[in-house]
Amino acid sequence: QSPAVEAGRQKAQMCAACHGPLGLGSAPDAPHLAGQPEIYLAAQLKAFRSGVRRHEQMNVMAKALSDEDIAALAAWYASLKIEVQPPR
Amino acid sequence: QSPAVEAGRQKAQMCAACHGPLGLGSAPDAPHLAGQPEIYLAAQLKAFRSGVRRHEQMNVMAKALSDEDIAALAAWYASLKIEVQPPR
Numbered sequence: 001q002s003p004a005v006e007a008g009r010q011k012a013q014m015c016a017a018c019h020g021p022l023g024l025g026s027a028p029d030a031p032h033l034a035g036q037p038e039i040y041l042a043a044q045l046k047a048f049r050s051g052v053r054r055h056e057q058m059n060v061m062a063k064a065l066s067d068e069d070i071a072a073l074a075a076w077y078a079s080l081k082i083e084v085q086p087p088r
Numbered sequence: 089q090s091p092a093v094e095a096g097r098q099k100a101q102m103c104a105a106c107h108g109p110l111g112l113g114s115a116p117d118a119p120h121l122a123g124q125p126e127i128y129l130a131a132q133l134k135a136f137r138s139g140v141r142r143h144e145q146m147n148v149m150a151k152a153l154s155d156e157d158i159a160a161l162a163a164w165y166a167s168l169k170i171e172v173q174p175p176r
Contacts, residue, residue, distance in 0.1 A: 001175065009175075022172045028127040031119070034172040039116040053141060081173045084110045084122040087089065087097075 001079070008076025011069055014061070023077050035082035041074035089167070096164025099157055102149070111165050123170035129162035 001009075012019075015033070019025040023034030033041065047053035048062035049070070065073070089097075100107075103121070107113040111122030121129065135141035136150035137158070153161070 005175075022174065024123075024170070024172050025125075028125045029131065031124050031128050032170065035112075035170075036119055037113075037116045040119050043117065079175060082112070082120065082122075082170045083173070084112050085169045085171070086110065087093075087167060 002075065004072045004075040005079045006076075007068075008072035008074070008079075011073055012076050015073070018057075023080050032082075033077040034080040036077055038074045038078035041077055042070050045070045045073065090163065092160045092163040093167045094164075095156075096160035096162070096167075099161050100164050103161070106145075111168050120170075121165040122168040124165055126162045126166035129165055130158050133158045133161065 012023075018027045018030040019033050023036075024032050044053060045062050045065060048055060048058040049065060051059055062070075100111075106115045106118040107121050111124075112120050132141060133150050133153060136143060136146040137153060139147055150158075
C-alpha cells in the first residue's frame with residue numbers, strides 16, 4: 001500500500017464509529033465511504049472543513065484535518081474496492 | 089421488489105449518466121450511490137432540492153423531484169447491496 005493509503009488507514013480510525021472500520025457504516029444517516037472516488041471524498045472533506053457543506057459532526061471532525069490528512073483519508077477509502085450485487 | 093424500489097429504478101435512469109446503471113458511477117467527482125443508507129440518500133436529495141447543499145448539476149436535477157420521487161430513488165439505491173473487499 002502507498003504511504004498515503006497507510007496514513008489514511010491510521011487516520012480513519014477516528015471515522016470508524018459512524019463510517020465503519022472498512023468504510024461501510026452502520027449509522028442510518030452516514031454514507032458508506034468505501035470505494036468512493038478519491039476526488040469526491042477530498043472535495044467533500046474540504047467542503048465540511050470550510051463549512052460550505054454543513055453537518056454538525058462533520059464540520060467539527062473536518063476542522064482538525066490538514067490537506068495531507070484529507071488526501072490520506074481520500075486515498076484510503078478510495079482504495080477499498082466495492083462490488084454491487086445486481087437486484088434480485 | 090417493492091413498488092417504491094421499482095419506481096425508483098425507473099426514475100434513476102436519469103441519474104445513470106454520472107452515477108452508473110447500478111449506482112457505481114464512473115465520474116471522478118460523483119459518489120457511488122449503490123447501497124447507501126435510505127435516510128442519508130433522501131436527506132441529501134432534499135438538501136440539493138432546497139439548495140442547503142450546493143452542487144451545480146444536482147441542484148438542477150433535484151429541483152424537479154417530488155417527495156415521492158426522492159423516496160423511490162432512495163429506496164432503489166439503498167436496495168442495491170454492496171460488499172467491500174478487505175485491502176490487499
